[in-house]
Amino acid sequence: MPILDRRLPRLLIIGVRKGGTRALLEMLNLHPNIAMVPVEVHFFDKFDNYQRGLDWYRSQMPLSTDAQLTVEKSPSYYVTPEVPERVYAMNPHVQLVLIVRDPVTRLLSDFAQIEASRAAQNLPNRRFQDVALLPNGEVNTQNRALHVSLYAKFLSRWLHVFPRRQLHIVDGDRLIHDPYPELQKVERFLGLDHLIRRDQFYFNATKGFYFDVDDHANYYPHHYHHKCLAGSKGRRHPQVPDEVISVLRQFFAPHNRKFFAMVGQDFHWPE
Ligand code: A3P
Numbered sequence: 001m002p003i004l005d006r007r008l009p010r011l012l013i014i015g016v017r018k019g020g021t022r023a024l025l026e027m028l029n030l031h032p033n034i035a036m037v038p039v040e041v042h043f044f045d046k047f048d049n050y051q052r053g054l055d056w057y058r059s060q061m062p063l064s065t066d067a068q069l070t071v072e073k074s075p076s077y078y079v080t081p082e083v084p085e086r087v088y089a090m091n092p093h094v095q096l097v098l099i100v101r102d103p104v105t106r107l108l109s110d111f112a113q114i115e116a117s118r119a120a121q122n123l124p125n126r127r128f129q130d131v132a133l134l135p136n137g138e139v140n141t142q143n144r145a146l147h148v149s150l151y152a153k154f155l156s157r158w159l160h161v162f163p164r165r166q167l168h169i170v171d172g173d174r175l176i177h178d179p180y181p182e183l184q185k186v187e188r189f190l191g192l193d194h195l196i197r198r199d200q201f202y203f204n205a206t207k208g209f210y211f212d213v214d215d216h217a218n219y220y221p222h223h224y225h226h227k228c229l230a231g232s233k234g235r236r237h238p239q240v241p242d243e244v245i246s247v248l249r250q251f252f253a254p255h256n257r258k259f260f261a262m263v264g265q266d267f268h269w270p271e
Contacts, residue, residue, distance in 0.1 A: 002065035006058050009037070011071040011095045011190065012087065014158070015078025017148055018109040019099040020172035022233065023209070025073045027175075027183055030196050030212065035064035037072040044087055045080035054090060069190065079147075079154050084161040095190060096162060100259075101172035102269040103149030103252045104245060107132065108237040110145040116235065128238040132248065139251040149252065152259040159262065169263055179210050207234055 011034075013021055029036040043049045043057045061070050077083045078098060087094060100106075111128050119125065134140050141147075158167065168189040175182045180198045187194050201210040253271045260266045 002067065004063040004065060006061040007035075007064050007066075007068075007070050008054065008058055008061065008090060009070045009072040009094065010091070011069055011097060012077065013071065013073030013075075013097045013099065014083070014087075015075040015098055015154075016100055016106065016151065017075040017079075018106050018113065019075070019101045020170075020175045021073050021075045021099055023179070024097070024099050024170060024172075024175060024182075024186075025071065026212075027179055027196070027201075027210075028071060028186060030200055031187065031192060032195055033068050033192050035062050035068040035070045037061060037070065040074040041072055042074045042076065043072075044083040044090075045074060045076045050086060057090075069192075078158075081157060084158045088161050092162075094166070096158070096167045097170060097186060097189075098155075098167060099170040099172045099175065100151055100267065102267075103151065103256065104248050104269075105173070105237075107145055107149050107248070108240070109235070110148065112235045112237050113232060114145060115238075116232070128240050129244045133244065137247065139247060150255050152255050152262055155259065155262055164263075167263075169265060171267060173267075176209065209234060 013025055015021065025036050028034050037060065039060075041049070041057065041060045043052075043060070049056075061072075064070050077087070087096075101109075108128065111131065115125060131143060132140055132146060139146065147153075168186060170182050170186065179201060180196070183196050184194055187196065200213050202213050203209075204211050249271055252269070256267070256269050256271075
């Protein structure tokens with residue numbers, strides 16, 4: 001009989017917000033050697049949680065066997081300055097996964113999410129361009145959501161603390177269109193047998209996403225199904241004039257190239 005216990009994560013999905021973190025976590029959970037934490041624990045980025053200590057963090061973990069690797073994801077880990085060192089203090093050998101996506105698409109997705117929560121608070125809708133650009137047409141570099149798309153900026157902190165080989169980067173744009181090869185790469189990175197199968201997914205053309213064939217409700221467990229999939233994933237992005245998109249693309253281009261050089265991987269985001 002395998003011994004069930006709560007174990008600290010050996011893998012963290014550290015971000016990036018709106019990169020596809022939920023889909024990646026749920027898809028990895030199809031692997032029998034993976035035990036996922038269904039909620040975002042925010043242990044390393046929220047001071048109050050961090051102060052509760054590692055025993056509290058462990059108590060938030062699911063039961064797992066010693067053949068399983070526990071995975072937690074909290075997308076704000078990536079951008080919170082204190083997190084890399086706190087993670088290192090838990091386990092210097094922990095494995096890290098970051099999922100990134102074309103930074104302009106990510107920004108549109110983030111904006112759609114922020115506007116949805118503003119609407120829920122009865123705050124007025126804003127136009128994307130009024131938030132992302134200044135009145136003189138330049139990029140509003142003070143905007144928080146825009147900041148999150150500056151991937152290279154945050155990466156240096158992580159690479160200051162962890163060796164590059166401990167970090168795997170998933171292409172979030174590819175995960176949407178063809179998840180299987182991206183999942184195989186994660187299995188390889190984790191040293192797991194290739195047990196996630198291509199036939200475990202089907203493409204839902206209406207939603208534009210892949211779903212788990214066997215048990216839809218299991219892939220997006222009940223509360224997520226409504227909260228995330230129908231709600232916060234696949235939201236309509238704002239309609240934005242082409243000129244605005246091209247100003248943003250020009251702005252991000254040098255940052256993207258820096259990111260590609262740092263990770264040694266080119267994601268071919270449009271310029
Ligand atoms: P959109 O809602 O803008 O389409 P996160 O989970 O980090 O918040 O990321 C959300 C994004 O995950 C979604 O952004 C969506 O594009 C992406 N995604 C990738 N594969 C998905 C899938 N199979 N189901 C739902 N969303 C998926």
